[in-house]
Amino acid sequence: MNVTQATRLVAEREIRVKLRDRTFLFGTLFFLLIAAAGTILPPLFAGSPDTVAVTQEAAGPLRDAGLDVRVVADDRAAEQAVRDGDVDAAVVAGPKVLAMDDSPTDVVQALSTSPPVQLLDPDAVNPVVAFLVPFVFAFVFFITSQTFGVQIAQSVIEEKQTRIVEILVAAVPVRALLAGKVVAGAILAFAQIALIAVVAVIGLQIGDSGGLLTLLAPAIGWFVPFFLLGFVLLAAMWAAAGALANRQEDIAAVSTPVQLAVMLPFFAVIFLNDNDTAMRVLSYVPFSSPTAMPLRLFTGNAAGWEPIVSLVILLVAAGAFLLAGARVYEGSLLRTNGRTSLLTAWRERETIG
Amino acid sequence: MTRTLRLDGVDRSFGDRQVLKNVSFEVAAGRMTGFVGANGAGKTTTMRIILGVLSADAGEVSWGGTALTRQDRRRFGYMPEERGLYPKMTTREQVAYLGRLHGLDAAAARRATDALLDRVGLGERGNDLLETLSLGNQQRAQIAAALVHDPEVLVLDEPFSGLDPLAVDTVVAVLRERASAGAPVLFSSHQLDVVERLCDDLVIIGDGEIRAAGSRQQLRDSYTVPRYELVVAGDAGWVRDHPGVTLVELDGPRVVFDLPAGGDEQPVLQAALDRGPVRAFSPVSPSLTEIFREVTQ
Numbered sequence: 001m002n003v004t005q006a007t008r009l010v011a012e013r014e015i016r017v018k019l020r021d022r023t024f025l026f027g028t029l030f031f032l033l034i035a036a037a038g039t040i041l042p043p044l045f046a047g048s049p050d051t052v053a054v055t056q057e058a059a060g061p062l063r064d065a066g067l068d069v070r071v072v073a074d075d076r077a078a079e080q081a082v083r084d085g086d087v088d089a090a091v092v093a094g095p096k097v098l099a100m101d102d103s104p105t106d107v108v109q110a111l112s113t114s115p116p117v118q119l120l121d122p123d124a125v126n127p128v129v130a131f132l133v134p135f136v137f138a139f140v141f142f143i144t145s146q147t148f149g150v151q152i153a154q155s156v157i158e159e160k161q162t163r164i165v166e167i168l169v170a171a172v173p174v175r176a177l178l179a180g181k182v183v184a185g186a187i188l189a190f191a192q193i194a195l196i197a198v199v200a201v202i203g204l205q206i207g208d209s210g211g212l213l214t215l216l217a218p219a220i221g222w223f224v225p226f227f228l229l230g231f232v233l234l235a236a237m238w239a240a241a242g243a244l245a246n247r248q249e250d251i252a253a254v255s256t257p258v259q260l261a262v263m264l265p266f267f268a269v270i271f272l273n274d275n276d277t278a279m280r281v282l283s284y285v286p287f288s289s290p291t292a293m294p295l296r297l298f299t300g301n302a303a304g305w306e307p308i309v310s311l312v313i314l315l316v317a318a319g320a321f322l323l324a325g326a327r328v329y330e331g332s333l334l335r336t337n338g339r340t341s342l343l344t345a346w347r348e349r350e351t352i353g
Numbered sequence: 354m355t356r357t358l359r360l361d362g363v364d365r366s367f368g369d370r371q372v373l374k375n376v377s378f379e380v381a382a383g384r385m386t387g388f389v390g391a392n393g394a395g396k397t398t399t400m401r402i403i404l405g406v407l408s409a410d411a412g413e414v415s416w417g418g419t420a421l422t423r424q425d426r427r428r429f430g431y432m433p434e435e436r437g438l439y440p441k442m443t444t445r446e447q448v449a450y451l452g453r454l455h456g457l458d459a460a461a462a463r464r465a466t467d468a469l470l471d472r473v474g475l476g477e478r479g480n481d482l483l484e485t486l487s488l489g490n491q492q493r494a495q496i497a498a499a500l501v502h503d504p505e506v507l508v509l510d511e512p513f514s515g516l517d518p519l520a521v522d523t524v525v526a527v528l529r530e531r532a533s534a535g536a537p538v539l540f541s542s543h544q545l546d547v548v549e550r551l552c553d554d555l556v557i558i559g560d561g562e563i564r565a566a567g568s569r570q571q572l573r574d575s576y577t578v579p580r581y582e583l584v585v586a587g588d589a590g591w592v593r594d595h596p597g598v599t600l601v602e603l604d605g606p607r608v609v610f611d612l613p614a615g616g617d618e619q620p621v622l623q624a625a626l627d628r629g630p631v632r633a634f635s636p637v638s639p640s641l642t643e644i645f646r647e648v649t650q
Contacts, residue, residue, distance in 0.1 A: 009453050017441065162437035167498065170404040170431045171454040173423070334406065 003179070006172040010180025011187070014155060018188055027147070028192055035196045039203025050106045053081040053090040062091065062110050133216065133298055134273040137223060138291045140193060142266040145231055148189040149238035149258065152181050153251055156242030156329075165333055174330045182235040182322070189231055219298035222307050223290075226314065230290030233318040234262060236325030243332040244340045261287050269295065276301065284310050286317035356382050356417035358403070358506055358537050363412030365398055371561060372398050376412070378556045378566045380506075380537040385528060387552030388541040389645060395561040396541040397434050400510050403539075404431045416506065427455050430504030434511050434541075436495050440484035444475060444494045447483065448501050455502035462501065469497040473523055489517045496524055500531075507531055509540040513547055525551060549641040559649035573638050579612045584633040585625050595621055609637060 018024050051068040055075065063069050070087055072078045078090035082098050089104035091097055097107055159165040159177075168177055197220070204213050241255045265288030272278035273295060282292035283302065293310045296302040332340040358380040365373040373395050380386045390396050401407040403414055405426050414421045439447050445466055452462035470479045473493040478486060483494060492515060499509065507528065513521050528551075532538045542548050548555070555572055557565040565572055580601065583589060589608040593600045597616050602609040612618060618636075625631050639647075 006454065009450070013450055017439075158439070162440060163433060163435040164437045164439060166401075166406055166433040166435070167431060167451065168454065169406050170429070170433075171427055171451070 003173055003176045006176035007179040007183060010172070010177055011184040014181055014184035015188060018151070018184070024151075024188075028195070031192070031196050032199050035200040036203050039200050040206050050089060050104050051087040052104070052107050053078040053087040062107070064110075067106060067110060133219070134269060134291070134295045137219075137295055138266050138269045140196075141227060141230065141291050142262060144189045144193060144227075145234045145262055148185045148231070149234050149262070150251070150255075152185045152235055153238045153242030153245070153255060154248065155181055156239050156333075157245050157248055157251065160243065160245075160333065161247055169333065174333060175326045178236075178239050178322075178326050178329050181239055182232055185235050186228060186231050190228065193227070216298065219294045222297050223294040225311060226290040226294055226307075229311070229314045229318045230286070233286060233314070233321050234258065236318070236321045237261060240325040240328035240332075243329045244342065246340075265291065284313060286314050289314050356505075356537070358539070359415045360399070360403070361413045361415065363399070363402060363414065364410045365395075365402060365407065366410055373402075373409075374561045376558070376561070376563055378563055380539045381554065382537050383532055383535045384553040385532050385538045385540070385551055386554040386556060387548035388539055388556050388558065389543065389545060389548055389641075390541075390558035391649065392543065394558045394649075396558060397510055399558070400431075400434075400508050400539070400541065403508055404429060406433075428502065428505045430499045430502070430507045430509075432495060432499040432509040432512055436492065436515075438483050438491070438494060438498060441482060443480050444483055444486065444497070445470060445479035448494065448497045451498050452501040455504075457502055465501050465503065466497070469501055472527065473497050488515070489520055492516055492520055493523070496520075496527065500527065504531075505536055507536055507538040507540070509538070511542055512540050513542060513544060521547075545641045545645060555641070557645060557648050564648040565644070569641075572644055578614055579616060579618065580609065580637040580639065581612070581618050581621070582607070582609050582633065582635055582637050583621065583625055583631070584608075585628065586630040586632065587628070589625075591624075591628070592621065595624060606632070 051070060052062055053070045053072045054062060055073070055078065056071050070081065072081060072090075075090075075092035078092055079098055081087045082090045082100060085100075089097055089099040089107045091107065091111070095111060097104060097111070099107075159168065165177075201213060237258045238255065241258050242251070244254045245251055265282065265285070268278070268282055268288055269291045272282065279292055279296055279301070282288040283296050283306070285292075289310045293302065293307050297307060328342065331344065359377075360379075361377050363373055363376040364371065376395070376399060388396055388399070398407060402409050403421075405421070405423065416425050438444075442450070448469065449459075449462040449466040452465055453459065457465060467476075467479075470476050473496055475486075475490060475493050475497065478490060483491060486494065496512075499507070509528075512524055512528070516524060528538055528540070532553075540551075549569075552569060554568050555566065556563060557572075567575075583592065584607045587606060589603060589606055592598055592608045592610055593603065597613055598621065599611040600608065601611055610621075612621075622631065622634050625634070
């Protein structure tokens with residue numbers, strides 16, 4: 001049996017245990033409900049078109065504009081319908097638009113002629129969407145790497161705390177243990193996100209917001225490799241942090257640097273997403289590039305080669321952190337007397353192979 | 354199988370403290386070798402080095418004449434001093450998992466697990482989560498975990514500590530079975546009476562150095578001054594005045610005495626016969642505890 005087979009066995013166990021964990025299952029279900037609600041409900045709340053009361057002669061253009069037209073006998077009846085709250089607005093002779101307390105934009109637009117508009121940058125994004133998308137990307141990466149990272153650390157500590165680690169280390173190489181946990185975490189995290197994405201896409205179709213999907217597709221496509229590499233990077237840090245601890249209670253203390261490495265890029269991307277220079281820098285820094293680069297691609301601010309360079313940097317960083325994480329993991333896994341300092345763990349390479 | 358597990362000149366330090374100094378001994382195939390020493394003498398460190406859980410600073414561990422590889426070690430069975438399995442997994446599932454990590458395929462691991470759980474008396478509790486088992490049953494599960502892959506060599510750190518008497522019998526039976534099938538079995542213990550009862554060979558470690566090693570009988574022969582017990586018809590008080598005798602114990606007609614190394618016991622017997630009837634005269638084998646005190650002091 002080689003490292004790959006051992007890694008696979010370890011990953012299989014991690015996944016099997018996780019799939020029986022109620023907290024994990026309910027958490028996933030909760031996210032799915034949010035995804036479904038968030039995509040299906042808003043178009044429903046957007047409501048039906050305005051109702052407008054009008055006499056037979058004036059009804060034509062309003063119908064063409066997609067308004068809900070109620071034909072009434074005369075202008076007096078139209079005004080009464082507005083006062084009674086039966087309709088949102090009425091169009092009477094003049095033409096004049098009647099409404100209670102809110103100027104009915106749709107009705108006014110239907111009766112006006114607009115000058116022709118030529119868009120010079122037709123891809124530019126709706127500002128609301130431009131505000132929401134960075135938030136969603138950063139949030140998905142933040143939440144996922146946080147929850148699954150903590151779980152990786154917990155699983156490392158469990159093996160240390162129960163001392164089963166000594167049997168494991170005698171049987172398989174330490175790096176297979178580390179790799180198995182990272183792989184299992186990545187698979188579970190990715191599967192969870194994919195599931196949520198599928199529900200969100202179906203939701204967008206049902207809610208008839210399919211256009212947004214076309215707009216998002218390239219950014220999502222790039223988000224996948226960035227997400228995976230970024231996850232591996234953080235997972236290696238979480239595993240090493242877990243190995244430094246000795247009891248589940250220590251986890252908060254040892255994971256502070258990892259928490260910062262997740263938190264700071266998250267807030268940086270959220271708060272600086274309209275600052276071009278900051279985003280350019282963030283899109284190359286390994287910890288923030290998984291969210292910042294897909295974002296710049298989404299807003300159309302990145303050249304075609306940029307994500308590739310950033311991805312290579314992330315790949316190198318993930319590899320380096322994996323090696324460093326494995327070394328710390330090896331150096332601290334068998335130290336079961338209290339917390340191990342990072343320096344000690346780095347110096348001590350206990351096990352053979 | 355006539356393969357031997359050998360340690361040659363193994364050194365190991367933790368920081369400035371050298372815990373193993375030039376440790377060399379053998380564990381012969383088919384024999385139960387007891388590994389004894391005071392707390393902190395280096396037993397656990399030695400066993401961890403054999404299993405590759407720790408590395409040696411110098412020296413070598415070999416199996417059948419060649420240096421141990423990870424592939425060899427995967428066919429070893431190991432019970433660490435500090436016990437533990439996954440609390441949230443069933444016994445059956447984790448024993449099978451450990452079997453697979455040791456190289457069994459899924460079907461073989463399942464078969465071996467079922468057979469072993471029955472053997473250690475956990476057949477009916479196999480599908481319970483480990484954390485719901487009693488401590489004694491968790492120990493049985495631990496034994497199953499060490500044996501699931503039918504190991505070629507057994508290294509057990511304090512296998513009897515914390516076991517109830519029934520479980521001790523089960524473990525002893527299983528270990529004897531493995532030894533008579535030709536596997537070298539190395540087990541540590543600080544319960545010297547248990548070791549005395551079980552082991553064929555003995556390795557005594559003190560302060561990181563091997564103080565004595567060999568078969569139980571060899572050690573008895575070579576590590577004690579000649580000691581004899583004499584029972585006569587009358588009072589045995591006169592023995593104290595016999596030349597060369599060191600009195601150990603005197604109780605009316607019964608006396609236990611030591612002679613200087615190489616001393617002849619026959620003159621004492623002759624003197625006793627001259628005084629009257631002799632009911633008993635025999636050499637006294639030292640207990641393991643006495644040998645242990647002598648070599649580790």
